[in-house]
Amino acid sequence: MKNIRHTALAAAMATSFLMGGAIAKELPTVQFIATGGTIAMKIDPVKNAPVPAISGDDLLATVPDVGKYAKIQVNNLSNVPSDYMGPERWVQLTAAVQDAINKSDVAGVIVSHGTDTLEETAFWLDLTVKSSKPIVLIGAQRNASVSDFDGPRNLLNAVRIAVDPQSKDRGAMLAMNNQINAAKYVTKTHTANVETFKSGEFGFIGEVYPDKVVYRTNAIRNLNFPIKADAVMPKVEIFPMYGGADGVAIKQAVDRGVKGIVIEALGMGNMNVPMLDAAKYAIGKGVPVVITTRVNSGRVMPSYGFEGGGKTSYEAGAVMGGDYRAPKARILLTLALNAGIKDREALQKLFD
Structure with a gap:
């Protein structure tokens, strides 16, 4: 896609040298598909309210540590509030994710998205994308104008999840606030708290720690519905x-x-x-x-x-x-x- 780019930082990291002179193993590639949401918003000085303002590249630039884990391709698919998401946009997103994940050099895909319908999009992708590679969805409860913006941490964690070998065959996952939830059961439970996504009695399936990603359980994923890129969904x-x-x-x-x-x-x-x-x-x-x-x-x-x-x-x-x-x-x-x-x-x- 013409709007997909490699970050210079990640590319440089991929060719760095280990101590002793041996060339480091090339870093895995992760595609980052940006769709919008609070994670892509800033406070508009005229409206005095958050509005779409930053791209996937802008968000990636705030997290230089991703270069330690992967080379990142950015696909700025859209920049809309997640309240605007629905079957038509989901069909397009499935096509983009499937196209990315089918590439042999791509280890996994990250999708940034607004939190209002994030659980629905995660479930849609879980049902429509066929691959053993991880699909990690992220969002933010705080916009990029505030000092404790949670987007960068969620993106860094998502990169680490996407390249972790344990993440294969788990379908679509939602990763926020250091917690990993399976697409089927996750739901938004609080309008403002950063720990908003929970999975009820089933609980989250894993956590991201400073030293490693830990999975506690696995989600059962046994349904898949291939769809055409131009499909019109029944109402x-x-x-x-x-x-x-x-x-x-x-x-x-x-x-x-x-x-x-x-x-x-x-x-x-x-x-x-x-x-x-x-x-x-x-x-x-x-x-x-x-x-x-x-x-x-x-x-x-x-x-x-x-x-x-x-x-x-x-x-x-x-x-x-x-x-x-x-x-x-x-x-x-x-x-x-x-x-x-x-x-x-x-x-x-x-x-x-």
Whole structure:
């Protein structure tokens, strides 16, 4: 890609000499794909608020120590808030990551990204990029104008993770605040704290220490959906259940052509009668419905038998979303539908 460059510092480090005169082994190459987010923002003096302002090259220049670990290629793919991310941009990002990771000289890929939808992008890449090489996503909770900007540390840690042999076959990972989380379970838990990303009861899978990267556990990665660079994703929408929800928006979505529905239900997957009726309406029109929960931990089950309980929606033909939360269930359903998987039984196996 024409906007990919090697840093002079990293190239120089790659040809440095060891004590005794022997030439050092050439450093591995890591591609750094910048997409924007707080990690690429500074305070605008007129707006007095953070706005997109710095490139991947600018961020890399703040972390000279990366030259000790790798040669870095920078691909400034975009510079947008992560709130602007969605299937169209995700398809483009998958193509960029897959192209980079397919290169024999690239050891791994780093993606910088805003934190608001970082967990969704991580999961999307985990499902759509096929490689044993590591994909490490990073962001920042503090913008580049503040004195304790957390972007440089996260980038340095990501480089170390990407070149560590232990990082292979772990899929997409999110690395911030010295912690490594697997894409499937990670979620943003605090609006401002630098330790915002957590994986609930499953916990993070590793940590970055000054002397080494340590993994505690491994994530199970058994799904992959190849997609074309020009793919147009089917429209899938999320609808929350809450006290007094009437389900009208679900029926309207079906009538305007939405291809899939995710309901963020209560408890183990329960809802009221109007929402159940709306789910039945969608199913009757051939639109798959996946039931998730707004509860932070645990899975949905066809347990309760009252009208609207999880058992009744399952018996009506809905898919139980397991332990996927609504945003990631939407991604999985989107990719499944794009792959031609529409049968309820086949979808249930995916979510199981």
